[in-house]
Amino acid sequence: KKESNFIDIIIIIMALRLAATRTFLTSTRRPLLNPADFGHRIVYRFSSTNVDATLSPGEKVIAPPMVYIAGEEMTHYASTLCVDQWIKPFFDTSGWEYYDLSCKARDESDDQVLKDAVAAGAKIGAIFKEPTITPSALQVEEMGLSKAFGSPNGAMRKGWNGITISRDTIHIDGIELGYKKPVFFERHAVGGEYGAGWDQVGAGTLLTTYLPDEGTPSIVDKRILTDDNNVVVVYHNPYDNVKPLAHLFFQRCLDANITPYVVTKKTVFKWQEGFWATMKEIFDNEYKEKFEKAGLLERCGGDLTHLISDAATMQLIRWTDGGFGMAAHNYDGDMLTDQIAQVHRSPGFITSNLVGKADDGRLIKEFEASHGTVSDLWHAHLNGEETSLNPLGLVEAMIGAMQHAAALQVEANPDDTDAAVVQAKVMNFTETLRRAMHNTFRYGQGTRDMSGPEGFTTEQFIDKVEWRLKRYLAAQLDDEAPPPVLGEPKRKDEDVDYKAIEALFKKYDENGDGMIDMDEFANALIKMGYAPMKEIKEKDRWNK
Numbered sequence: 001k002k003e004s005n006f007i008d009i010i011i012i013i014m015a016l017r018l019a020a021t022r023t024f025l026t027s028t029r030r031p032l033l034n035p036a037d038f039g040h041r042i043v044y045r046f047s048s049t050n051v052d053a054t055l056s057p058g059e060k061v062i063a064p065p066m067v068y069i070a071g072e073e074m075t076h077y078a079s080t081l082c083v084d085q086w087i088k089p090f091f092d093t094s095g096w097e098y099y100d101l102s103c104k105a106r107d108e109s110d111d112q113v114l115k116d117a118v119a120a121g122a123k124i125g126a127i128f129k130e131p132t133i134t135p136s137a138l139q140v141e142e143m144g145l146s147k148a149f150g151s152p153n154g155a156m157r158k159g160w161n162g163i164t165i166s167r168d169t170i171h172i173d174g175i176e177l178g179y180k181k182p183v184f185f186e187r188h189a190v191g192g193e194y195g196a197g198w199d200q201v202g203a204g205t206l207l208t209t210y211l212p213d214e215g216t217p218s219i220v221d222k223r224i225l226t227d228d229n230n231v232v233v234v235y236h237n238p239y240d241n242v243k244p245l246a247h248l249f250f251q252r253c254l255d256a257n258i259t260p261y262v263v264t265k266k267t268v269f270k271w272q273e274g275f276w277a278t279m280k281e282i283f284d285n286e287y288k289e290k291f292e293k294a295g296l297l298e299r300c301g302g303d304l305t306h307l308i309s310d311a312a313t314m315q316l317i318r319w320t321d322g323g324f325g326m327a328a329h330n331y332d333g334d335m336l337t338d339q340i341a342q343v344h345r346s347p348g349f350i351t352s353n354l355v356g357k358a359d360d361g362r363l364i365k366e367f368e369a370s371h372g373t374v375s376d377l378w379h380a381h382l383n384g385e386e387t388s389l390n391p392l393g394l395v396e397a398m399i400g401a402m403q404h405a406a407a408l409q410v411e412a413n414p415d416d417t418d419a420a421v422v423q424a425k426v427m428n429f430t431e432t433l434r435r436a437m438h439n440t441f442r443y444g445q446g447t448r449d450m451s452g453p454e455g456f457t458t459e460q461f462i463d464k465v466e467w468r469l470k471r472y473l474a475a476q477l478d479d480e481a482p483p484p485v486l487g488e489p490k491r492k493d494e495d496v497d498y499k500a501i502e503a504l505f506k507k508y509d510e511n512g513d514g515m516i517d518m519d520e521f522a523n524a525l526i527k528m529g530y531a532p533m534k535e536i537k538e539k540d541r542w543n544k
Contacts, residue, residue, distance in 0.1 A: 051421050053428035054476045055090045061425045063091040066405040067120045071130035072102040073373035074381060078391045078458055079130050082398065085466045090429060090473070097124065101132045101152055107145045114152050118159035125358060126405035127366035128398055131373045153354075154194060160356030160364045162189030164245045166252070167337040167370060169322065170349045170396055172438045175450075178344030181322030182256055185340060186249040187333025188242070188275070189354060194330055196235035202228050237329065239274055241357075245327065246282035248355060253325040254287065259296045261305050263312045263328040263336065275329060276306055309336070316340055337370070346449070347371040348393045353400060362408065367400040369393035377458075388448035389458045395437060399430040429473070436469040 055061060070076055087093065099117035106113055121127045134151040135143065156162070165187040169179050208220040225232075253260040262279045266272040283291075283304045291297050297304075307315065309332050316339050328336060341347040352370035355363060370393060377387040406423040413419040441450055445464050448455035456464060508524040509516055516524070525531040 051417075051424040053421075053424035055425055055429055055473055056477060057089045057470070060090060060092045061422060061429075063087075063093045063095055063402065064126070064405040064409040064422060064426065065095045065097070065124050066126040066128060066401050067117065067124050068093075068096045068098045069117055069127060069129040069132075070098060070100045070102065071132040071373060073131075073133070073375055074378035074387065074389055074458075075131045075369065075371075075373050075394060076102075077378070077381065078389050078462070079394050079398075081459065081462045082391055082395060085462055086433060086469060087398070087402075089470070101129075103133055103135050103139070103143050103145055103149065106149050107143075107147075110146075111149060114155055117152075118155055121156065121160055121364060121366060122358060124405075125362050125364045125408050126401050127364070128401035129366055129368040130394070131369060131371065133373055156366060157189045157354060157356070160354065160366065161241070161358070162354055162356045163241045164248055164327075164355050165189050165333065166248075166351065166353045166355060167333075167340070168351045169340065169344045170351060170392060172441055174442050177349050179320055179322035179340075182258060183322045183340055183344070184249075184252055184256065184258060184325035185333060185337050186245055186252075186325070186327040187337060188237070188245060188328065188330045189356070190241070190330065191235065191237035192330035193233075193235055196233050198231060198233045201225065201230050201232055203230075206232055208234060237271075237275070239278065242275055242278045243282060244357065246279045247286075249279075249325065249327045250283060250287040250291075253296075254290055254294065256325075257294060257296060257323075259299055259324045260291070261300070261307050261312070261324060261326045263307045263309050263326050263332055265309045265332070266306075267308060272329065279327060280304055280306075312336060313339065316343060341370065348390050348449070350393065351396055351400070352393075353397075362411070363404075365400070365404045367397035367404070369397055381458075387458045388455055388461070390447040390449050391458075391462070392437065392441075395433070399434060402426050402430055428476075432472050432476075433465075433469055436472055437465050440465050440468055 070079075083093070097120050099113055099120065101114060101117065132152060133139065135145060135148055137148060139145075140148045167185045167187060169177075169183045171177065171179075171182060202225070204225050206221075206223050206225055208222070209217055210220050211217045250260055260283070262276055264272040264276050266276055288297075288304070292302070307326070309328070312326060312328075312332075313336065316336065320343065326336065327333075337350065338347075341350045344350060347370045350370040352368050354366040354368075356366075358364055374389060377389050381387050403426060406426040410416075410419045410423050440446060440461065444451055445461070446455055447458070447461050455461075505516070506512070508520055510520050510523070522531065
């Protein structure tokens with residue numbers, strides 16, 4: 001019955017379009033384009049000077065330096081298309097440093113290329129990384145590699161003094177993906193199981209000893225192993241960087257108007273108490289008053305709330321309204337952000353940004369998609385089959401890296417107007433690219449994960465975004481040009497039963513005047529069980 005009612009409401013909407021010559025409803029949905037952004041030049045304010053941020057394909061902007069780390073398979077193919085078709089027509093990218101982290105390149109250089117990429121990232125501070133492969137034993141044999149190279153992420157986090165891995169939901173206005181409002185996550189970037197030392201041993205005594213740089217050694221743990229087969233594991237969590245993690249997390253939540261939570265398993269793992277204690281101290285001393293003024297603590301009892309990791313798992317499923325952030329240790333953060341990705345459609349709709357700190361205080365930021373190389377589509381592509389890869393996560397990472405590179409250039413040259421002009425153009429370009437891509441999805445021209453079997457292929461989608469991006473940017477150059485308007489898309493209608501539409505229209509046109517007014521529309525929604533309900537107060541909603 002619900003499915004039938006849903007069909008009814010769809011048909012009502014179609015019927016309303018038939019009566020479009022009469023205005024009886026006002027749409028509250030935002031227009032696909034904001035006219036204020038188009039039909040005139042985009043201007044940014046720098047000091048006391050207005051900076052023209054418009055771009056022209058005939059005059060390439062020199063892109064600020066950044067590190068570009070290439071991966072392989074389908075995401076490398078799609079990333080190359082995006083750069084060639086979207087970015088290079090407007091930017092000279094010769095200042096980018098490229099490093100190939102494909103398995104073949106790592107093998108041929110005995111992983112020197114990884115060391116070079118890490119060093120370059122530390123120097124430049126802005127990095128875009130395509131997904132890479134950490135080869136399994138089978139892949140080592142298939143690719144003819146000399147050995148199984150480990151994940152490059154550990155070397156990057158260590159080399160860039162990793163503080164946190166920020167993973168946030170991506171949202172497209174007008175399209176509900178999972179969470180209605182943003183969800184932020186800060187995952188402690190170092191330590192834990194990922195850096196563990198281990199061995200397989202027999203019966204005996206296991207002694208863990210701490211040898212300080214200065215002072216007397218002490219025994220951390222001693223235990224008797226009675227089994228003949230044991231695996232022993234040793235790891236640590238460096239906590240010096242929890243304070244900068246706390247500042248990054250709380251400020252990001254405050255800027256985005258979302259409520260922060262801290263997640264640990266400290267009731268069982270007593271050693272995790274220090275993470276919570278540091279986060280709470282920073283919050284109480286420097287952020288609590290600001291969050292109170294913003295009204296962001298009402299849903300959590302008026303204070304920073306600690307969640308046991310088990311409870312956080314449940315709340316991620318329940319709190320689909322979004323509007324919250326969580327911070328956790330490395331392993332918990334890895335697991336919980338995978339769950340966020342599943343609630344929010346897929347890993348393709350989650351960002352993944354490593355934030356570290358250079359010795360001179362600059363923030364090092366590495367941006368990548370949170371998914372892998374998409375091997376199945378790559379094999380289909382190699383076989384000559386159509387593919388439909390959604391590049392949203394990849395492009396969000398490119399946008400983040402370009403914006404951070406521009407910000408670092410201005411930070412290094414605060415009085416340089418040219419640097420400010422470049423930053424303004426980068427910001428305008430990246431925001432226009434994001435709008436062009438989002439509108440392509442909203443216009444029903446997305447990849448097949450969004451638009452169904454008739455959605456665009458990988459190449460068709462990139463071509464369509466290229467067309468829309470160039471159209472938007474060209475409109476900014478013409479002061480007299482009217483704002484671009486997206487009309488209604490053409491829809492296949494040969495199978496539509498217009499007699500049934502007319503009958504349904506008459507059914508809900510209660511007074512027979514040939515149009516459906518607000519009262520009639522409300523009655524129709526109520527009858528079918530689709531009338532929106534009154535919103536529950538925030539504090540009651542979050543206490544449920």
